[in-house]
Structures are given as C-alpha cells and as structure tokens.
Amino acid sequence: xxxxxxxxxxxETARNFFGSYISKERLTTVEYPEHRIPTAENARVFxxxxxxxxxxxxxxxxxxxxICEKECPPKCIYIDKSTDKKPDYVGKPQFxxxxxxxxxSVCMSCQICVEVCPFEAIKMDTQFELATTxxxxxxxxxxxELARSNxxxxxxxxxxxxxxxxxxxxxxxxxxxxxxxxxxxxxxxAAAASAAPPxxxxxxx
Amino acid sequence: MIATSAAANPFFMNLDQIFVLLRxxxxxxxxxxxxxxxxxxxxxxxxxxxxxxxxxxxxVFERKGLGRIQNRLGPNRVGPFGFFQPIxxxxxxxxxxxxxxxSANAVVHFLAPLVLVxxxxxxxxxxxxxxxxxxxxxxxxxxxxxxxGAATELSVFMAGWSSRNKYSxxxxxxxxxxxxxxxxxxxxxxxAVVMITGSLSLPRIVEAQxxxxxxxxxxxIFTPWGLAAFxxxxxxxxxxxxxxxxxxxxxxxxxxxxxxxxxxxxKFALFFLGEYLAMFSISGLGATLFLGGWSAPFxxxxxxxxxxWFFGKVMLSIFVFIWMRGTLPRLRQDQLMNFAWKFVLxxxxxxxxxxxxxxxxxxxxxxxxxxxxxxxxxxxxxxRLGMSGRHIGRRSxxxxx
Numbered sequence: 001x002x003x004x005x006x007x008x009x010x011x012e013t014a015r016n017f018f019g020s021y022i023s024k025e026r027l028t029t030v031e032y033p034e035h036r037i038p039t040a041e042n043a044r045v046f047x048x049x050x051x052x053x054x055x056x057x058x059x060x061x062x063x064x065x066x067i068c069e070k071e072c073p074p075k076c077i078y079i080d081k082s083t084d085k086k087p088d089y090v091g092k093p094q095f096x097x098x099x100x101x102x103x104x105s106v107c108m109s110c111q112i113c114v115e116v117c118p119f120e121a122i123k124m125d126t127q128f129e130l131a132t133t134x135x136x137x138x139x140x141x142x143x144x145e146l147a148r149s150n151x152x153x154x155x156x157x158x159x160x161x162x163x164x165x166x167x168x169x170x171x172x173x174x175x176x177x178x179x180x181x182x183x184x185x186x187x188x189x190a191a192a193a194s195a196a197p198p199x200x201x202x203x204x205x
Numbered sequence: 206m207i208a209t210s211a212a213a214n215p216f217f218m219n220l221d222q223i224f225v226l227l228r229x230x231x232x233x234x235x236x237x238x239x240x241x242x243x244x245x246x247x248x249x250x251x252x253x254x255x256x257x258x259x260x261x262x263x264x265v266f267e268r269k270g271l272g273r274i275q276n277r278l279g280p281n282r283v284g285p286f287g288f289f290q291p292i293x294x295x296x297x298x299x300x301x302x303x304x305x306x307x308s309a310n311a312v313v314h315f316l317a318p319l320v321l322v323x324x325x326x327x328x329x330x331x332x333x334x335x336x337x338x339x340x341x342x343x344x345x346x347x348x349x350x351x352x353x354g355a356a357t358e359l360s361v362f363m364a365g366w367s368s369r370n371k372y373s374x375x376x377x378x379x380x381x382x383x384x385x386x387x388x389x390x391x392x393x394x395x396x397a398v399v400m401i402t403g404s405l406s407l408p409r410i411v412e413a414q415x416x417x418x419x420x421x422x423x424x425x426i427f428t429p430w431g432l433a434a435f436x437x438x439x440x441x442x443x444x445x446x447x448x449x450x451x452x453x454x455x456x457x458x459x460x461x462x463x464x465x466x467x468x469x470x471x472k473f474a475l476f477f478l479g480e481y482l483a484m485f486s487i488s489g490l491g492a493t494l495f496l497g498g499w500s501a502p503f504x505x506x507x508x509x510x511x512x513x514w515f516f517g518k519v520m521l522s523i524f525v526f527i528w529m530r531g532t533l534p535r536l537r538q539d540q541l542m543n544f545a546w547k548f549v550l551x552x553x554x555x556x557x558x559x560x561x562x563x564x565x566x567x568x569x570x571x572x573x574x575x576x577x578x579x580x581x582x583x584x585x586x587x588x589r590l591g592m593s594g595r596h597i598g599r600r601s602x603x604x605x606x
Binding site: 001010017019021028 | 270273274275276277278281528529531532533548584585587588589
C-alpha cells in the first residue's frame with residue numbers, strides 16, 4: 001500500500017533515535033580531544049631518527065650516509081656530513097650527521113627513507129598533532145627535534161622495534177665474534193711470531 | 206466550556222489566562238485612549254520574541270535529533286549538552302560579512318529576506334495560541350493566513366531572481382512550482398474544515414472542536430474526512446515549508462543552496478528564521494484546524510493551561526518534521542509534481558465530496574462507515590494506479606553501444 005515504506009523507514013529511524021540513548025554501542029563517535037583511539041601499530045606520519053642510550057646526540061644511529069636524502073622523492077631531507085668520526089653501536093668509527101633537517105611540509109610520508117636505511121636509523125612516527133603557528137621554521141625539524149629514543153620506538157611500533165633490535169644484536173654479535181676471531185688469530189699469529197722470529201732472523205742473517 | 210472541578214479552580218483559570226491578564230495589567234498603566242493600541246503592540250512583541258526563541262531551541266533540537274537518528278551525538282560543545290549552540294550560531298551569522306553579488310539587484314536582494322520574515326510573522330496574527338489568546342480575531346482569519354502564506358513564494362522568487370545566479374534562479378523556480386502546486390492542496394484540505402464548521406475564523410474552528418464525548422474530544426482528525434484532510438494537509442505543509450523530502454528548492458547536491466545561494470551573514474540567518482517560522486505557523490494552523498488548537502486531548506486534562514496544549518501540539522508537529530527529515534531521501538522534481546497533481550490533489554478533491562456527504566448524512570454510525578470505506582478504497586486504488594508508475598527498464602541505445 002502507498003506509504004507503508006515510509007512507515008517502515010520512520011520505525012527504523014525511531015529505533016535508531018531511542019536506541020542511541022539506550023545502547024552505547026550504537027554511538028560510534030569518539031569525542032576526540034578528550035578521548036582518543038590508540039593509533040594502529042602500522043600507522044605512519046612523518047619520519048624520526050632513532051638513538052640508543054640516553055643521549056640523543058651521541059647515540060644517534062644515523063651515519064650520514066645520505067641514502068635517504070638521495071632517495072627521498074620530494075627531497076625533503078637535508079644532511080650535512082660531519083668531518084670527524086665517532087664510534088657506532090658496534091664500536092666502529094662512523095660519520096654522523098652534523099645537520100639533519102626534514103621539512104615535514106614537503107614530506108609525503110612515503111616511508112621510502114625508512115626502507116632504504118641500512119642502519120635502522122630512521123623510522124616513522126605516529127605523532128599527528130603537529131599544528132604550529134609558524135609554517136616555515138615550525139615545520140622544518142632539525143636533528144634535535146627528530147631524535148627519539150629506541151624506547152619510544154618500542155612504544156609506538158613494538159613488533160617492528162623488537163625485530164630491529166634482534167637484527168642489530170645479531171649483527172653486533174657477528175662483528176664481535178669476527179673481532180674475537182680476528183683477535184685470536186692475531187694473538188696466535190703474534191704468539192707464533194714471537195716463537196719463530198729468532199730462528200728466522202738467525203737464518204736470514 | 207470548563208467542566209471539571211479542577212478546571213474551575215481559580216488558580217488554574219488564572220494560569221490559563223496568565224498572558225491575557227499580564228497584558229491587561231500592563232496596559233492598565235496607560236491612558237484609556239492608548240490601551241487598545243498598546244495591547245496589540247504588547248501581543249506583537251510577545252509573538253516576535255517567543256517564536257524566534259522557539260526557532261533557536263528547534264535548531265539545536267533538530268541537530269541533536271538528527272544526530273541521534275544517525276547514531277551520532279549531535280552538537281554538544283557549546284554550553285551544557287550543546288544547548289547554547291544557537292547563541293554561537295547567532296554571533297557567527299551577525300559577525301559574518303554580508304556579501305551582495307556585484308551584478309545582483311541590490312534592492313530586491315535586500316528586501317527578499319525581509320519580505321519572507323514579515324509575511325511569515327503576519328500569519329501568526331490570526332492563530333489562536335490559547336483561550337482568548339489571538340492577536341486579531343478576524344472573521345476570515347484562514348483566508349488571511351493563506352494570503353500571507355502565498356506571499357512567502359514572492360520572497361523566494363525575489364531572492365532567486367535578484368541574486369543573478371543560475372543556482373538561485375533554478376532553486377527559486379523549483380520552489381515556486383512546488384509551492385504553488387501544494388498551495389492548492391493546502392487550501393483545499395482546509396476547505397473541508399470550513400465546510401463542517403461554517404466559519405473561516407480560527408478561534409471559532411477551535412471552539413467547534415473543543416467539545417467532548419465522554420473523555421474524548423471532537424477533534425476533526427478523529428473523523429474519516431478529517432484524518433484524510435490532515436494527512437493531505439501535512440504533506441502539503443511539508444512541501445510548502447520546503448522541508449525534506451520536498452526540499453528540492455535548496456537541493457544541496459545539485460543547486461548549492463537553491464534560492465539563498467547568494468546570501469550570507471544575517472540575511473541568510475533571516476531566511477533560515479523565515480523557514481522555521483513558516484514551519485511553526487503552518488504547524489500551528491494544522492493544529493488549529495485538525496488537532497483542536499488549544500483544547501486538551503482528554504476532558505480531564507482541561508485544567509492544564511490552553512497555551513501549553515497549543516505549543517505542545519506545534520512542537521510535536523516540529524518533531525515529526527524532523528523525524529521525516531531524518532528518514533526520507535529527497536524526491537525528484539517529476540516525482541514531486543506527479544505526487545502533487547496525480548495523487549494528493551485528486552484525493553483532496555474527493556475528500557471534499559466525502560466531507561459534504563458527512564455533513565448531509567446527519568448523525569449516526571452510517572456516515573462513519575460510508576466515509577471510511579470511500580476514503581480507504583480511494584487511497585488504496587489511487588495508490589496502486591496513480592503512483593505505481595511505469596516501470597522503466599534499462600535504457601536501450603540505438604546507435605551507441
């Protein structure tokens with residue numbers, strides 16, 4: 001009959017109207033500034049630099065290899081390589097970025113810098129409340145502003161960070177083992193050398 | 206009229222007449238010569254204050270209600286539960302820039318919102334909002350009301366035409382076509398009431414309904430012809446006030462905002478106000494004609510002040526308007542016209558015949574049966590035939606494809 005569809009629709013909206021007062025599940029609204037949903041683990045906004053230990057300056061993993069700078073599609077990364085070197089996490093002397101700037105007004109959050117970094121030094125942040133009153137300086141992040149601790153990385157991407165840590169530890173162990181082997185070999189060589197040379201010198205002269 | 210002892214209580218009688226007494230008391234301070242004029246001015250001030258106040262309340266209730274219908278929260282930021290939202294909206298619309306398009310006809314563009322609000326306010330003059338609470342007890346109040354209602358179409362077309370914007374003109378043309386089509390229905394459905402009451406005076410129409418059989422009132426909606434006329438009136442009223450599902454004149458999806466596209470700031474707010482006031486006045490007239498105006502729904506509730514009933518009925522109608530807006534999608538222009546001319550108008554004309562039959566069949570159960578059967582059968586048959594429409598299949602192209 002004419003109009004029964006309208007009545008059915010009205011019943012449905014009435015059910016919604018009263019239901020929204022009774023069952024909280026119907027209301028999907030999250031009142032944002034006061035309440036918020038935890039961000040998804042794979043969320044990504046803009047990159048940051050990871051550092052180990054407590055000091056954001058000394059512990060920076062970045063070795064200023066400039067791969068990310070070259071790969072960045074919108075060219076939002078600017079790196080100045082240092083002139084001196086400092087030891088990295090395995091103790092090998094490496095360059096460090098004297099200057100590392102990311103212009104987040106240019107960055108397109110593609111994550112390519114993260115994928116190309118061989119040192120696990122640059123990762124994606126989940127922080128999205130980045131509004132600022134200064135659209136030039138306020139959106140140009142320098143090395144200090146970009147540095148975040150490894151613990152912070154763990155807190156935002158726990159799974160990924162654990163994998164990264166395991167990989168780094170493995171590498172470090174390998175390097176140490178190699179160093180140890182090299183040291184042993186050197187020691188053996190030295191021992192052999194200390195035993196052998198007199199005869200040799202004698203024989204040679 | 207007051208039957209029960211509770212209603213005869215002087216306290217309730219005074220409460221019922223509180224606004225009339227207040228006006229008389231205030232007017233009493235003036236010299237006798239000025240009293241009639243001062244009384245009218247006071248009543249006008251009351252109307253001009255009360256209805257925009259209701260408008261402010263309605264906007265926030267509408268937004269919250271629509272939100273709840275869609276399982277949202279609705280506005281809840283300004284003040285407790287968002288109830289100060291209209292104040293924020295008012296400040297915003299007052300402080301916004303008033304833009305008049307360069308090529309617009311500035312005078313007409315300026316006048317259009319004023320004409321709308323003024324004519325809509327005029328309609329309230331003849332509405333009885335309570336016992337003895339009518340600004341002008343005109344013998345032809347209904348006619349005056351419809352004359353003023355028709356003038357709102359003028360303002361809509363003024364707005365659309367003077368903006369010199371294609372969306373505005375399209376919206377205005379749609380609005381005029383729609384309003385004129387449904388104006389006919391609105392009038393004819395009210396004529397049924399006039400036929401039974403024999404009066405165009407709205408207070409008299411309310412008095413005619415303010416009688417009780419047992420506890421039940423003699424409202425016209427409780428008769429077959431009255432129910433039919435009320436339904437047709439409600440449909441026409443929705444179309445007259447450009448409310449969803451008949452809100453084509455301001456169809457956002459195709460016309461930006463329709464006839465008030467080029468209005469901003471307070472002029473836009475006036476259009477908004479005018480639309481809501483039209484809703485109030487047309488709901489008030491519907492309540493007066495079919496829902497017994499200010500009379501109580503049960504005889505034992507007569508002690509409740511009459512103005513509470515009137516405003517209660519108006520707000521109930523507004524709630525239904527909002528409910529429909531939250532439920533129904535917008536019609537297409539051809540569907541709108543088909544519905545007006547092929548279903549609503551013939552049915553209203555038939556209802557006039559049925560009303561005449563009711564009038565001349567005299568008291569008794571026979572007229573109930575006969576009128577109900579005629580109307581129900583007509584509704585079903587016309588619904589089947591008139592509105593089924595041709596089922597148009599997939600379009601086939603001769604050369605393309």
